[in-house]
Amino acid sequence: xxxEALQKLINDWIPDLEFSEEESQFLNITVKPENLHQLMxxxxxxxxxSFDYLFCLSGVDWQPELGVVYHLxxxxxxxxxxxxVKTTDRENPVLDTVCDIWRTAEFHEREVFDFFxxxxxxxxxxxxxxxxxxxxGFPLRKDYEDEINMVIK
Amino acid sequence: xxxxxIKSNFKSEExxxxxxxxxxxxxxxxxxxxxxxxxxxxxxxxxxxxxxxxIEKMCERDSYQQIVHLTDRMDxxxxxxxxxxxxxxxxxxxxxxxxxxxxVIRTILGELTRIASHTxxxxxxxxDVGALTTYFYGFRDREMINDIFEETCGAxxxxxxxxxxxxxxxxxxxxxxxxxxxIKHFKTKLPEYDTLLTGNVIFQxxxxxxxxxxxxxxxxxxxxxxxGRGSGYSCDVRKHHPYSAYDxxxxxxxxxxxxxxxxxxxVRIQEMWESMAIIEQLIDNIPxxxxxxxxxxxxxxxxxxxxxxxxxxxGELGVYIISTGTKNPYRVKFRSPGFSNxxxxxxxxxxxxxxxxxxxxxxxxxxxxxxxx
Numbered sequence: 001x002x003x004e005a006l007q008k009l010i011n012d013w014i015p016d017l018e019f020s021e022e023e024s025q026f027l028n029i030t031v032k033p034e035n036l037h038q039l040m041x042x043x044x045x046x047x048x049x050s051f052d053y054l055f056c057l058s059g060v061d062w063q064p065e066l067g068v069v070y071h072l073x074x075x076x077x078x079x080x081x082x083x084x085v086k087t088t089d090r091e092n093p094v095l096d097t098v099c100d101i102w103r104t105a106e107f108h109e110r111e112v113f114d115f116f117x118x119x120x121x122x123x124x125x126x127x128x129x130x131x132x133x134x135x136x137g138f139p140l141r142k143d144y145e146d147e148i149n150m151v152i153k
Numbered sequence: 154x155x156x157x158x159i160k161s162n163f164k165s166e167e168x169x170x171x172x173x174x175x176x177x178x179x180x181x182x183x184x185x186x187x188x189x190x191x192x193x194x195x196x197x198x199x200x201x202x203x204x205x206x207x208i209e210k211m212c213e214r215d216s217y218q219q220i221v222h223l224t225d226r227m228d229x230x231x232x233x234x235x236x237x238x239x240x241x242x243x244x245x246x247x248x249x250x251x252x253x254x255x256x257v258i259r260t261i262l263g264e265l266t267r268i269a270s271h272t273x274x275x276x277x278x279x280x281d282v283g284a285l286t287t288y289f290y291g292f293r294d295r296e297m298i299n300d301i302f303e304e305t306c307g308a309x310x311x312x313x314x315x316x317x318x319x320x321x322x323x324x325x326x327x328x329x330x331x332x333x334x335x336i337k338h339f340k341t342k343l344p345e346y347d348t349l350l351t352g353n354v355i356f357q358x359x360x361x362x363x364x365x366x367x368x369x370x371x372x373x374x375x376x377x378x379x380x381g382r383g384s385g386y387s388c389d390v391r392k393h394h395p396y397s398a399y400d401x402x403x404x405x406x407x408x409x410x411x412x413x414x415x416x417x418x419x420v421r422i423q424e425m426w427e428s429m430a431i432i433e434q435l436i437d438n439i440p441x442x443x444x445x446x447x448x449x450x451x452x453x454x455x456x457x458x459x460x461x462x463x464x465x466x467x468g469e470l471g472v473y474i475i476s477t478g479t480k481n482p483y484r485v486k487f488r489s490p491g492f493s494n495x496x497x498x499x500x501x502x503x504x505x506x507x508x509x510x511x512x513x514x515x516x517x518x519x520x521x522x523x524x525x526x
Contacts, residue, residue, distance in 0.1 A: 023457030052372050055462070056471050058486035071460065071471070071488075075372055075386070078393060082458075104375030107496040130202035130525065140210055 003027040028082045037096040054102035059112035097123040115140035181521030197499040205525040212485035217452040225311040228523035230270040231465035236315040242461040243317040246454045254442040255319045260398040264428040269298040270466035278515040319445035360415035364501040364513030375493035378468025383417035385410035390464040417516040491523035
């Protein structure tokens with residue numbers, strides 16, 4: 001499907017979706033956190049979209065928002081879409097997990113939790129993946145400071 | 154009477170055992186926490202982070218030329234392809250027109266890297282399942298490729314031959330002849346791999362029906378590379394999203410549908426033949442021309458988001474760069490193939506024996522720095 005057709009189809013599913021093709025080679029959708037899980041499971045289960053391959057899940061600190069970027073591809077139709085979700089709560093950011101939809105998300109979400117401190121509802125095993133449990137702070141956040149280990153230029 | 158008493162007292166109990174971080178079959182510092190009952194595996198939980206260097210955070214501080222040199226410390230057996238991935242992302246963002254000569258040389262070196270990686274994997278995998286001889290055969294052939302790399306790139310492992318805009322310098326005058334010599338040599342040696350190991354009955358009994366991964370699970374777990382293709386999942390980035398000179402060559406995507414360790418093994422052997430076919434199509438037709446396009450000394454990417462995927466020896470590597478228009482990226486994410494391939498280890502190992510876990514891990518072909526980026 002082309003980006004226009006995808007946008008036309010998906011726009012009817014859930015209210016308040018923001019579409020954008022600026023500054024990116026893919027079609028980007030920004031979704032509100034409360035609608036994230038519904039949109040994601042529709043994107044996978046709908047026969048016309050069938051995004052069955054989550055090939056990249058990245059945490060991003062946009063300052064002041066924290067969020068997650070999902071890169072999805074369909075192995076049958078070979079189209080690609082990017083879904084973004086943002087939250088302004090930096091103290092206790094919580095999003096819904098998608099690891100019941102794509103099992104690869106389990107590890108990727110643990111990595112995001114480890115480095116950005118974003119918690120995922122209903123995640124089966126949410127704990128730090130790389131760092132030790134007693135590590136303070138979340139290193140990939142832009143406001144993270146570590147005077148001993150970081151070389152600041 | 155006696156025996157029933159003993160039977161009723163004989164309790165089975167689950168317990169933990171540590172595999173690694175120094176276990177030879179983990180090929181690096183990966184620690185696996187196994188929950189086992191007797192010798193049956195109930196759960197495998199990887200414990201990561203022993204060599205995490207936070208390359209993604211370092212990238213936010215570095216210039217785009219510097220980032221290239223960090224990437225070959227991720228999957229060091231695919232270092233050339235990792236470098237290429239970052240260079241392609243930057244070049245696409247700057248909309249540079251890369252000369253055909255660069256594209257062809259990059260493709261040839263990429264396929265040589267793949268053969269070098271697979272020969273090493275073959276040697277080490279044989280050793281993991283108890284066939285020590287394979288190690289020496291694999292390293293003998295890999296050595297020839299490393300010599301070619303050394304002559305042209307100046308390094309044997311972390312080549313750093315790609316720069317944004319092209320190649321660091323032109324190929325060595327001996328490059329074409331030595332590559333041809335290697336192909337000629339390897340065509341006689343690769344069948345030896347089959348006679349030595351593939352057809353071996355003991356080896357086949359060890360591998361067949363072990364660590365089965367279905368196609369649906371392969372897609373759901375984000376498997377890529379030979380791990381996905383061993384389950385019949387067509388996931389070759391070179392076919393679906395061609396880059397460099399892959400749209401100019403014909404090759405077959407190695408696919409097997411069994412999904413067990415032996416299928417993944419066969420895919421890699423087949424891939425070595427395909428890589429040789431790709432090199433043969435290109436080696437006599439390297440176009441003349443420049444090996445670099447001039448870029449600014451300080452590269453600034455336009456504001457926006459850029460994504461590039463390439464096929465390394467292990468699978469799909471993705472480079473995701475968010476730029477705000479400055480000389481440093483705002484955020485870099487490396488989607489490494491080993492990370493997703495490791496996440497399915499628990500799924501394929503549960504219910505098997507510890508020996509099967511070693512065979513499964515050997516055919517996942519994990520490189521730990523690729524996971525601990």
